[in-house]
Amino acid sequence: MGIIGRESMGSVIAFAVLAGIATAPAYAQPTAAVTADDPESVHTAPPAEPEETDLVDATDPDPEPEETVRPSKPGDTTNGEYCGPTQNIYTPTSKGATYHKGVGPTNSNYNKTSRTARSTFTSEVTGEVGVSVSGELSASVDVMVAKIEGKYGVNLSVKLTAKMGNSISVDTPSKKTTNAKYGVYRLKNTGTSYTIYSNCKTTAKKTVTSYTPMKVGWYLWES
DSSP states (O other), X not given: OOOOOOSSTTOOEEEEEESSSOOOOGGGOOOOOOOTTOOOSEESSOOOOOSOSXXXXXXXXXXXXXXXXXXXXXXXXXXXXXXXXXXXXXXXXXXXXXXXXXXXXXXXXXXXXXXXXXXXXXXXXXXXEEOEEESOOOSOHHHHHHHHHHHHTOOOOXXXXXXXXXXXXXXXXXXXXXXXXXXXXXXXXXXXXXXXXXXXXXXXXXXXXXXXXXXXXXXXXXX
């Protein structure tokens, strides 16, 4: 059986090929993680890349300046309208697909034999994956994530850690290559973000596309 080696000297995923049953320790076996749009655990193509090319790590906005408009007494219009403290609003509008963000390089194994073989891949790196956004987010990251969870009934995290020592085993058909990438699945979502000031004025609504961690897992595909 032939084995395709690591992609570079800096590779951080170890793998082995076994003709029998996988020998990875029970604690290292992950729950199968697949995209919401494709229920198959072994895919036929690498994970899709986000369409947005301007994604950045999400950060909370700078604090708003001290309020200058205060509530008026009944009948007193000196200070004009008052809408309360400045609010940064986020409203989710469209739930997208699930995308896989890799931690470490992709590794591959080619089964040169005439029968199915067992391929085992083990993570040897720990890495964090957080929220990425495209567009101008006025609200905090926590607020955005909570709004998405509430609207769609999903469980999300601001940050997830893909840990070292996680293993997965899969059958590799004869004359096929199994490819494996370890990382974090993130949910794509589109929403609008804007600010309401204390004098009831609002900023223009901005479209924000976000990718928010859902679960840690492997993405596998054959070629």
